Amino acid sequence: MKRTLYWLTHDLRINDNLALHAASKSEHLLCVYVVDKQWFQTNNYQSKALGVKRWHFLQSCLNDFNQALLALGQQLYIVYGDTLSTLAKLCDNYQISDLITTKLPGTYEQRLIKSLSDLKPELAINTVEQYTLYEQAALPFELEQLPISYSKFRKAMTGLKPPTLAPVITSLPPLFDTMPSPTVFRPQWLPNSGYQEVKHGCYFSGGEQYGLRQLSHYFSTSAAASYKQLRNNLDGWQNSSKLSAWLSYGCISARQVFHAIAKFEQQYGKNSSTECLYLELLWREYFQWLHFSVGAKIYHFKGLAKTAPLTSFYNERFSKWCLGNTPYPLVNACMNELRLTGYLSNRGRQIVASCLVNELSVDWRYGAAWFQEHLVDYDAAVNWGNWQYIAGVGVDPRGGRHFNLEKQTTLYDPDGLYQEKWTKNTSARMVALDSVDASDWPIIAEIHHDS
Ligand SMILES: Cc1cc2nc3c(=O)[nH]c(=O)nc-3n(C[C@H](O)[C@H](O)[C@H](O)COP(=O)(O)OP(=O)(O)OC[C@H]3O[C@@H](n4cnc5c(N)ncnc54)[C@H](O)[C@@H]3O)c2cc1C
Structure with missing residues (x-):
């Protein structure tokens, strides 16, 4: 039996x-x-x-x-x-x-x-x-031959048969006869932060019902047709699909998102925005297969590169970055949004990751681990893969990204509204990168893991 x-x-x-x-x-x-x-x-x-x-x-x-x-x-x-x-x-x-x-x-x-x-x-x-859009057998290459750049991967994936959805489940087999009732016991090592305190600021409610609701909501508005123009904005619910948290816990599948895009295109026509959204989903796909292919290397300092990056670990700088206390107001605003809500736009993530690696010269893995703790949508392959990409030890053919913070501020927060929103009610302040006087350190607060 x-x-x-x-x-x-x-x-x-x-x-x-x-x-x-x-x-x-x-x-x-x-x-x-x-x-x-x-x-x-x-x-x-x-x-x-x-x-x-x-x-x-x-x-x-x-x-x-x-x-x-x-x-x-x-x-x-x-x-x-x-x-x-x-x-x-x-x-x-x-x-x-x-x-x-x-x-x-x-x-x-x-x-x-x-x-x-x-x-x-x-x-x-x-x-x-x-967990992926396609099964391994449907990939047009052997996993060992996974293209080493996204653009090559994207080209290789063109014209694949759309993935099919699983059959609907209407009944399930019974439990074993001898099962006790599920325990209500909660061990002491679980975080004991109050529900309201944790819920405060969080944009997402967990579960399949909410995931499906967001999926149908996003594709029932005009936002999906403007995704390409809106996706780089720092603030705003409709600027991107906001599906990542549900995708990460599998409350919705990548296949369901694929079919929602296809249905939207059937109804309203294909445009550069729907194409762009699909390509982002394909980025997710690429990082999953990359992780399958390279295994633990996705967590290594050297990553996929031949040599390790020229960064180190500066405790003070890292703490300032985590708490939004750097000399860079845009970075501080982003880090506060991340800490207080568990979410940050893709542009925000790129900006703060680049700052940690390039301006602060800190080992990128500390940043990836901070994201892992704080992101509600944390996904191992996507997170560590993106961090490696920016740090120049991943699949970026250009060897890493350095975002000019002044230019990013002019482009994405010219009126300073985003910075004002996320630095107004926080204890964060702009301070010099390194302490010159022993009394300046430790900075105002230790890292709060539970904030
Ligand atoms: C340093 C860094 C770390 C990141 N860590 C994570 C993470 O842990 N979990 C996570 O889901 N995303 C991560 N991302 C990717 C991206 O920022 C988020 O997927 C996106 O912001 C989630 O919002 P959305 O669902 O509205 O995305 P949309 O813009 O609506 O995109 C639709 C979907 O495409 C996928 N996607 C979008 N951008 C990317 C990308 N750059 N790489 C891979 N897939 C992408 C996601 O599944 C997303 O839900 C990271 C990006 C960077 C630069």
Whole structure:
């Protein structure tokens, strides 16, 4: 008898879910999400893998997914602890024969699957490809031959058959007879910040329902037809699709976004904006395959380059950057928006990343790790891939990007409105890059991970 454990990760949706569809074929099913203690511990870069804003978003995603499962006669078991030992124990306790999960490019996830398979050789593990737009077999090249620039990748991907959506799920197999009720126990190591405090400022509400709502909302307005003109603006909900957070936790799929663009084009015609939006989705795709292809190199200081960049680690500069206390007002505004909301426009991300690498000469990995903690839409491949690109150790054929801060300010915040908005009510102030007097350091506040 097939006793299946579906381990959920970045696939928290009912619709277009091939893994759930595969799980629906088993006789008994256990749906599990593991919240790992390690995510909340400070790492080598002085940051945490999961900050409070994204943790809040994730909890809403889990709650929404559980409600949807209940409507299908199933439920979600949220388990707190070490992922590997938790999964192994569940497999033992419930005589699991099959484990289904979504295939992810992250080295952490890949290592976990490998360790689980070593630990439980009798377990049939099915990793379902659905985090990307296309399956590996549909790529017009072998993964080892992945083009080393985005423009080559884009050209190679032209004319591929559109990806198809997974069948609709109308019922799910029952739980095991012996299952206890899901525990309400919450371990002490979880962040204890109040709901209102964390929710404050956050633009996104987690879950498939909200994700689908934003998907249909964005494509029901004229904003999608002006994406190309608006996407570089620093401020404004309608300037870009704002789908990234839901994409990251898999509340919606890249395939669903692809089809929403295609439907919009059928209704209103194709234009440079719809094309541009598709090309951004393709950037996401490129970084996922890049991560699959280069593995842990995406986190290495040297990245894909032959030599390491000429940066170092300056604690004071890094802290000032994190807290929006640099000599650059535009950078401060962006960093405040990121810290207070968990989101920053693509242009804002490029500006602050370039500043950390070029003006502050700080090791880019600290910036990537700060983003990882603070972004609600954090995606391993996209985040580290973009950071490498700007730091000149990634897939940029031009060898890195240096944004002129004065020019960026003139172009994207000529009236200073964005800077005023994000520096007005914060404790941030503009200070010199380095302290010259011992009494100037430490600066006004230590890094607040929970702010
Ligand atoms: C240094 C840096 C770090 C970044 N870290 C992340 C991250 O952790 N998670 C994340 O989702 N995006 C990241 N991005 C990419 C981009 O900034 C966001 O995807 C985008 O701002 C999200 O807003 P949106 O959904 O409105 O995007 P839109 O402009 O509406 O684009 C639609 C979708 O295309 C994809 N996309 C857009 N821009 C990029 C890009 N530059 N690279 C890859 N895919 C892209 C996203 O999935 C996005 O949701 C990063 C960019 C930089 C420069």
